[in-house]
Amino acid sequence: MVGKNFKKISCGVLLFTALITFSFGGSLLDRVVASVNGEAILESDIKLGMLFYNSKNKDEILSRLVDVWLINQFAQGKGLAVQEELLDQSIIRIAQTNGMSLEDLQKELQSEGLTLKDLREFLRREIIFSQGIYAVLIKDINVSQVELALEKHRTGEVSVRRVVDVLTLEKRDGEKVLKTLERTRDFEEIARLLGLKPERLSVRKGELLDSLDEEVWKAKVGELVFAEDKDQIYLAKVVEVKEEYQGKSLEELREEILMQKLRDRKKELIENLKRRSFIKVVE
Numbered sequence: 001m002v003g004k005n006f007k008k009i010s011c012g013v014l015l016f017t018a019l020i021t022f023s024f025g026g027s028l029l030d031r032v033v034a035s036v037n038g039e040a041i042l043e044s045d046i047k048l049g050m051l052f053y054n055s056k057n058k059d060e061i062l063s064r065l066v067d068v069w070l071i072n073q074f075a076q077g078k079g080l081a082v083q084e085e086l087l088d089q090s091i092i093r094i095a096q097t098n099g100m101s102l103e104d105l106q107k108e109l110q111s112e113g114l115t116l117k118d119l120r121e122f123l124r125r126e127i128i129f130s131q132g133i134y135a136v137l138i139k140d141i142n143v144s145q146v147e148l149a150l151e152k153h154r155t156g157e158v159s160v161r162r163v164v165d166v167l168t169l170e171k172r173d174g175e176k177v178l179k180t181l182e183r184t185r186d187f188e189e190i191a192r193l194l195g196l197k198p199e200r201l202s203v204r205k206g207e208l209l210d211s212l213d214e215e216v217w218k219a220k221v222g223e224l225v226f227a228e229d230k231d232q233i234y235l236a237k238v239v240e241v242k243e244e245y246q247g248k249s250l251e252e253l254r255e256e257i258l259m260q261k262l263r264d265r266k267k268e269l270i271e272n273l274k275r276r277s278f279i280k281v282v283e
Helices: 042-054 057-076 084-097 101-112 114-132 132-141 146-154 172-182 185-196 210-218 251-277
Strands: 033-038 039-040 157-170 199-203 223-228 232-246 279-281
Touching: 033 042, 033 057, 039 042, 039 057, 042 057, 042 114, 057 114, 057 251, 084 101, 084 114, 101 114, 114 132, 132 157, 132 251, 146 251, 157 185, 157 210, 172 185, 172 232, 185 232, 210 223, 210 232
Parallel strands: none
Antiparallel strands: 033 039, 033 279, 157 199, 157 232, 223 232
C-alpha cells in the first residue's frame, strides 16, 4: 500500500527550477467533496490525504485540507509558489526511499485510483501549507533579547557562582592581621601590607570551607569577609556574582521561539481566513 510510503516524504521549500516533466493523465476520482471560496476539494484529495497523513478519518482529513486550501489561496495572493524542480525531486525521493521506480510508484497510485499528477498537486499544496507559508509570515516576526533570556532561564539550568579573592594566613599571624586591619580595610592594600598575593576563585555555594563559604555567600559584591579554622585565618573579598547557563545554545533557543511564533501566527491566520471565506461541504 502507498500509505506507509507517504510517511517518509521529506520536502524543502521554493528553491529550484524545472527538472523533469510528467505527462500522466488526470485524476481518476474527481467527485467534489467540498469547496473553499469556489475551489474544489476532490475525492482524490481525500484519498491522498488518507495516504499522506496515514489516517482513515475522512472528517479530520477534510478539515486539514480546508486549512491547506485556505493557506494556499492566501499564499498565491502573496506571489508564493513552489518551483517545479522541488516537486520533481520530492516525487523521485518518495520512489527511491521505497525502492521503486517512477513507474512502480505510478502503479501503486493507480491501485488506489490515483495518478502521479494527483500526487504532484497534493505535494504542491502541502509544501506551501507546511513550510512555504512561513516565508511570508516570518517577515513580521522577531525574537527579542528579553524573550531569549526568559526562555534560557525556563529551559536551561542556571547556576550561580561567586568570584572571590582570598588571602590565607597562619593563626600565628593573627596579631599582624589585626594591626593591618586597623590601618586599612582596602583588600588590595591589606594584601600588599601582608606581602601576600590573593588567590582568585570562582565557586558555587558549598565549595569553600564551611565557615568561609557561609560568610562569602552572605556578603555583597566588594565586601570584605573573615573566617577561620583550627590552623588558618581567611580574608576574602567578593569580586563578582555571575550566572552560568547550561542548556541549548542561544541560536537553538532563538530558532525554537521563532518556530513557535510562526506556528501560532499560522493558526491565527487560518482562523481569520475561515471567518472571511465561503466553505461548502458536499454531503
